[in-house]
Amino acid sequence: MASSFLGNLVESTYLPLETATTILAMAGLFKWPPQATVNDGDRFDFIVIGSGVGAVIANRLTENEDVRVLLIEAGKNPSVESMLPGLFILLQNSYQDWNYVSEPEEATKNQQFGAYRTSAGKCLGGSSNINHFIHLRGDPCDFDSWAAYLKDESWSYKNVLPYFRKSETIQDEDILKYYANFHGVDGPVIITRQPDDSTRNIMESFEEIGVPSVLDLNTNNTVGFTESSFIIGNGRRQSTSQAYLNNLNRDNLYVLTETVAEKIIFEDNVAVGVILRLGSGEKITVYANREVIVSAGTFNPLTSSGF
Incomplete structure (x- = not known):
């Protein structure tokens, strides 16, 4: 049966035999949370809409065994191809992408369809499954300016840096040698770098005109x-689903894929529940004892979450 499937995979996708074999081998590495059984009127402590950053939130919340968390994702589980770095070109404009396009305007008239394609992940792990892998934190000044504006030091870079460190395992000897204080070595997300002579030549050309090169931008510099x-x-994409949900087995985490949050229910300006449309088309209402957390990406919060 496996050999028949392998032959079909090669024939239907035009992938080299070695790549198809790798896909089959990697398929056994992923064990996504099972589809939860959720009924109309069920209550949870937290309801998280969207599983990109939401995967991180759900993982962290369920560290507390006393809370029940429902994680909602409109798409399916990630494909094995999405975990293979070399196949990222197949992912955007696929079923794992919302396939948004911008409004036509003068600047887009020469684009295909007369508009920009605007990708956003539609699968467990969200856009971290279809992006181009670049790992770059926000500028420290941004965090500090938010803290000053909100008069809340919890937003400051000094406060968020330990959480950045907690999230990652940096695998780069040079960065660890000079910037170990900015990085973690035992977090769920593996971060790597691939130095290249051609890249080095380009950076040296910028240095000649006074633009500095930096070993690591994820610092104060x-x-x-x-x-x-x-x-x-380890040869695979470190999406939020891979890092925070793969092989996660917690009785207090409930995951619904192929489920759309159609409307958030408010009482006295407090979010208390969500109307969901399941993959079957059935609509149910679920309630949050504590919080509804909207983590539905850049575009979706105002379109599919019912504000």
């Missing part, structure tokens, strides 16, 4: 050119 860090480790 965030101006200059650098060789990118990637969310790639």
Whole structure:
């Protein structure tokens, strides 16, 4: 049966035999949370809409065994291809993408369809499954300016840096040698770098005109050119689903894929529940004892979550 499937995979996708064999081998590495059984009127402590950053939130919340968390994702589980770095070109404009396009305007008239394609992940792990792997934190000044504006030091870079460190395992000797204080070595997301002579030549050309090159932009030194860090480790994509949900077995985590959050229910300006449309087309209402957390991507919060 496996050999028959392998032959069909090669024939239907035109993938080389070695690549198809790798896909089959990797398929056994992923064990996504099972589809939960959720009924109309069920209550949870937290309802998380969207499983990109939402995967991180759901993982962290369910560390507390006393809370029940429902994680909602409109798409399916990630494909094995999405975990293979070399196949990222197949992912955007696929079923794992919302396939949005911009409004036509003068600047887009020469684009295909007269508009920009705007990708957004539609699968467990969201856009972290279809992006181009670049790992880059926000600028420290941004965090500090938010803290000052909100008068809330919890937003400051000094406060969020330990959480960045907690999230990652950096696998780069040079970065660890000079910037170990900015990185973690035992987190769920593996971060790597791939130095290349051709890239080095380009960076040296910028240095000749006064633009500095930087070993690591994920520090306080965030101006200059650098060789990118990637969310790639052990030969596979380090998406939020891979890092925070794969092989996660917790009785207090409930995951619904192929489920759309159609409307958030408010009482006295407090979000208390969500109307869901299941993959079967059935609509149910679920309730949150504590919080409804909207983590539905850049575009979806105002379109599919019913604000």
